[in-house]
Amino acid sequence: MKNILVKIIENIKLNDDYFLLWIHAPEISKSISSGQFFEIKIAGNNFPLLRKPISVFEVKNENVGFMIKKIGRGTENFSHLKKNDVLDIIGPLGNSFELPSQKEVLLISGGIGYAPLHNLKKELLSNNNNVTWIHGGRSTNDIFSSDFTFTDDGSSGQKGFVTIGMEEILLKKKFDLIYCCGPKIMMKKCSEIAKKFHTKMFVSLEEYMACGIGVCHGCAVAIKKNDSFTYKTVCKDGPIFNSNEVIWNE
Amino acid sequence: MKNILVKIIENIKLNDDYFLLWIHAPEISKSISSGQFFEIKIAGNNFPLLRKPISVFEVKNENVGFMIKKIGRGTENFSHLKKNDVLDIIGPLGNSFELPSQKEVLLISGGIGYAPLHNLKKELLSNNNNVTWIHGGRSTNDIFSSDFTFTDDGSSGQKGFVTIGMEEILLKKKFDLIYCCGPKIMMKKCSEIAKKFHTKMFVSLEEYMACGIGVCHGCAVAIKKNDSFTYKTVCKDGPIFNSNEVIWNE
Amino acid sequence: MNRLKTKLGKLELKNPITVASGTFGVENNNFIDFNSLGAIVSKTITKNEKIGNPPPRLYETSNGLLNSIGLQNPGLKGFIENVLPKYATYETPFIVSFSGSTIDEFSEILLELEKYDSISGYEVNVSCPNVENEGIAFGTDPKIVYKLTKQLASQTDKELIIKLTPNVTDIVSIAKAAEDAGANSLALINTLLGMSIDWKSGKSHIRRGIAGYSGPAIKPVAIQNVYRVSSNVKIPILAMGGVSNWKDALEFFYAGANVVAIGTYNFVNPKITIETIDNLNRHFLSRNQNLTEIIGKINGIN
Amino acid sequence: MNRLKTKLGKLELKNPITVASGTFGVENNNFIDFNSLGAIVSKTITKNEKIGNPPPRLYETSNGLLNSIGLQNPGLKGFIENVLPKYATYETPFIVSFSGSTIDEFSEILLELEKYDSISGYEVNVSCPNVENEGIAFGTDPKIVYKLTKQLASQTDKELIIKLTPNVTDIVSIAKAAEDAGANSLALINTLLGMSIDWKSGKSHIRRGIAGYSGPAIKPVAIQNVYRVSSNVKIPILAMGGVSNWKDALEFFYAGANVVAIGTYNFVNPKITIETIDNLNRHFLSRNQNLTEIIGKINGIN
Numbered sequence A, B: 001m002k003n004i005l006v007k008i009i010e011n012i013k014l015n016d017d018y019f020l021l022w023i024h025a026p027e028i029s030k031s032i033s034s035g036q037f038f039e040i041k042i043a044g045n046n047f048p049l050l051r052k053p054i055s056v057f058e059v060k061n062e063n064v065g066f067m068i069k070k071i072g073r074g075t076e077n078f079s080h081l082k083k084n085d086v087l088d089i090i091g092p093l094g095n096s097f098e099l100p101s102q103k104e105v106l107l108i109s110g111g112i113g114y115a116p117l118h119n120l121k122k123e124l125l126s127n128n129n130n131v132t133w134i135h136g137g138r139s140t141n142d143i144f145s146s147d148f149t150f151t152d153d154g155s156s157g158q159k160g161f162v163t164i165g166m167e168e169i170l171l172k173k174k175f176d177l178i179y180c181c182g183p184k185i186m187m188k189k190c191s192e193i194a195k196k197f198h199t200k201m202f203v204s205l206e207e208y209m210a211c212g213i214g215v216c217h218g219c220a221v222a223i224k225k226n227d228s229f230t231y232k233t234v235c236k237d238g239p240i241f242n243s244n245e246v247i248w249n250e
Numbered sequence C, D: 001m002n003r004l005k006t007k008l009g010k011l012e013l014k015n016p017i018t019v020a021s022g023t024f025g026v027e028n029n030n031f032i033d034f035n036s037l038g039a040i041v042s043k044t045i046t047k048n049e050k051i052g053n054p055p056p057r058l059y060e061t062s063n064g065l066l067n068s069i070g071l072q073n074p075g076l077k078g079f080i081e082n083v084l085p086k087y088a089t090y091e092t093p094f095i096v097s098f099s100g101s102t103i104d105e106f107s108e109i110l111l112e113l114e115k116y117d118s119i120s121g122y123e124v125n126v127s128c129p130n131v132e133n134e135g136i137a138f139g140t141d142p143k144i145v146y147k148l149t150k151q152l153a154s155q156t157d158k159e160l161i162i163k164l165t166p167n168v169t170d171i172v173s174i175a176k177a178a179e180d181a182g183a184n185s186l187a188l189i190n191t192l193l194g195m196s197i198d199w200k201s202g203k204s205h206i207r208r209g210i211a212g213y214s215g216p217a218i219k220p221v222a223i224q225n226v227y228r229v230s231s232n233v234k235i236p237i238l239a240m241g242g243v244s245n246w247k248d249a250l251e252f253f254y255a256g257a258n259v260v261a262i263g264t265y266n267f268v269n270p271k272i273t274i275e276t277i278d279n280l281n282r283h284f285l286s287r288n289q290n291l292t293e294i295i296g297k298i299n300g301i302n
Ligand SMILES: Cc1cc2nc3c(=O)[nH]c(=O)nc-3n(C[C@H](O)[C@H](O)[C@H](O)COP(=O)(O)OP(=O)(O)OC[C@H]3O[C@@H](n4cnc5c(N)ncnc54)[C@H](O)[C@@H]3O)c2cc1C
Pocket: A037, A048, A050, A051, A052, A053, A054, A055, A056, A066, A067, A068, A069, A070, A071, A072, A073, A074, A075, A076, A112, A115, A116, A205, A206, A207, A208, A209, A210, A234, A239
């Protein structure tokens, strides 16, 4: 991991809520694995105080892409960034997705949970896996290219939750591995379904972060340990965990 | 006094340190007297928290001009304002300069102390007074049109303090009234000289302000009262005080 | 239907927004209609006139304000003659904040104020040094707060509010002392203690050194105190500390406030009280909910 | 000539900048050279491992941070086995922060740590509840602080720092108790107590409700505490609370700090400590002045 200044190459507006930020970062682009994230802030701007954890959406040679959803002050500020503006980033951070080969892999995402799976998909394919992707969101704005699409309001794809599609497809076909990222409640439901179908699943978790490097213990998540549990850090031990190890109700 | 939103008509850069901000404010432009000030902030921007007190530099029909010196975050922010940006202002505030007629009047200013005397001069002249203006500053950037000019570093006009010019001119000529605005130390020195020459002098004071309307008692200045003193508010009882009443060392 | 009605002890208020002592005065009627407020609280007055502390008295820090006014006020007599009549014309309940340096002094002020019908209640400022007790602030000792409150409660039937300082180890014990002694409600928080120094010269930005710290920066501390006190007493709470908009006010209601006062933010936006009332009104209408349904209903803690 | 030399009791430090407990760890060596720091302070450890509090544990407020980590740490044994060796390779003095729930527990931890030469001193975190004394935090009672400090002082010749909490009525009495009992220096301030609530749902942003409040918003409170304590004790002060740059550090030195720690701002800028040292160096060089000349030299107060 490094703390470096990088330049914005392009800020692509996807729709009113989402945008894609491309940075030029030769120093670190080669050391990134899918599922990792960066702690980013605008150089010289210390409001908000804390950096924002953002997953790697895609790595293209020396460039790194972040897909971001506007939800509050920090992400709103990012949305105004222009070419040549400077980001202050720390990363790559966290563990990464296991990269199998010659497997049947199911990806399930909700909303901005799409971001970390996008780079993963590319790597899975080039590692000779078969990939199926179910993506869901609240409404059309939350929908991006995938194999099966769901929206809460029916404005795109099928009306309903991704869990419907997950059950259906697992009934029809056997998968070796599932990767899942989205709202906590969605990941919890998906993890119950994966369990029912005895399929190994990894989730990418989110928690409020301060340091991003494992020193402050702020980003705790309850993980099973023997008959009880302990707290692990999303930023260092995670963000990827085996869904069976996560205590969803803690 | 009113709290209103007004539009910037023009922001004129005078030099690297000073700029002139013109607003369109028909609702209040006619009720302004020389020496009064406004508590101003950029609409929608609450950093810094407090408004900044700024004197009226000039009133031109429905427009009001502020002459501002960049010294910190607040004034720096103002310097970036552009045409059609919106200011949130409270005013006019405070008392105003006595407006005599057919008198010999001396104006003395230091640095940004120039601002409140500019409108006063216009009014004094149209009220048939004779006006002489001595202005001083640290360096060329701090110098604006006047009859006698002084700089600390000698880069414009005479090298030295305005007090030199004041003593010289008072030795030569009798003035009925002096108006003075500038750094505290300058006003203090000028007030000693005015006293020596038995000339009535008014000063425009500055203090840190919160409310600007006389309710918080934040902007206290020590003013003589019988054998002792009391604290008056610069924002409501002032900013103009008879220099003999001010306790300069408090 | 008025969704913003609330009670502060004996007072029924048409809405829960008032102003914090010392940050508001008659001049504010240039900006807002006083009859729109839930209540008005005066600047703290003392028995004799006080000229206050030497300047500089103010300094803005990052998202907060330091003040060292030193309770400048015209004294009881000056207040009654020149200030009180100006508020008598409004329907809005007028609450007088006062302070003293001995219990007798507090008691004397209250007795005099009791003569005026235009006063609806009292906010007792106990953040000042107690000369009877080695100069330790009244508000830091539960025993003294008890004694003082008991005395004042015996002298009035009007709303008696004790205003607490947050600069104590255990605010709950002081709140309970006031409640046990007969306070009708509690106001909190007064300012934190803060200081600021010019890094260039080493000069204190405030002449007296230690000052009162207010504004958005202290909001988390205020919420915490309101939550702890409201969980431990039965009497209502008039809360303040860093409120800058209606969302902040909601946070305080969830924490247990019955009424919310805005202080420092009056300087930033003199219409903030009215805007807050309007926005709260809209909020509760759109939720088809009454203010009183959410008071103290903080959740998610374990 | 090194203009930044300073002393913290028995320790001679090459510069006055260190890190606040709990905001820094071995991972920070990805960003800075630990040998450049004046000292390093560990996260607080306890006798047994602690898994910490349930999440959410963090929330950012306006210019401040709420945290509720719950002293998550690997315990004394885990610390000695896995953490301590990683710091042993640096020349920079390493100070271990620890805490306990009884005086015996503190004493036991110290005895064990005494075995390790790579430890230069101890920062005793007394902001935790005292099980022997009805759960009241150690740090709020001067008598208990005296007793605890006396005990620990008798057990070590290394630098003994007592870290004070600001959430008390009278921090000076507690500072004096520590001094009288043999503390070599004092650290202050630990976090204020704060809370934050989601206005939409009424849900506490922090699962445990009340949290520790740090960052720029608390700086005025920290300066005030440092000023008051340093004016009343003779032992040196390791100060912290909201430092975000070298100018803030200067403010603390003027207020009476001998050493300054940066906490929350390590999250914002992991190179902040080094940048602060560089800038202070430049500042004192350009003024032809030594750090020690300005410590406690606040002026302009009356
Ligand atoms: C490992 C990880 C990877 C992420 N990847 C992406 C991504 O690729 N694209 C994307 O758009 N979003 C991503 N997020 C979420 C993103 O970090 C938040 O949306 C962002 O921090 C919101 O900040 P804000 O100031 O806009 O909103 P705020 O209004 O400040 O907060 C809104 C919500 O965002 C979350 N949040 C705020 N601050 C933090 C913080 N410091 N740390 C963690 N969460 C916070 C909290 O849930 C909060 O309630 C990721 C989060 C994590 C933990």
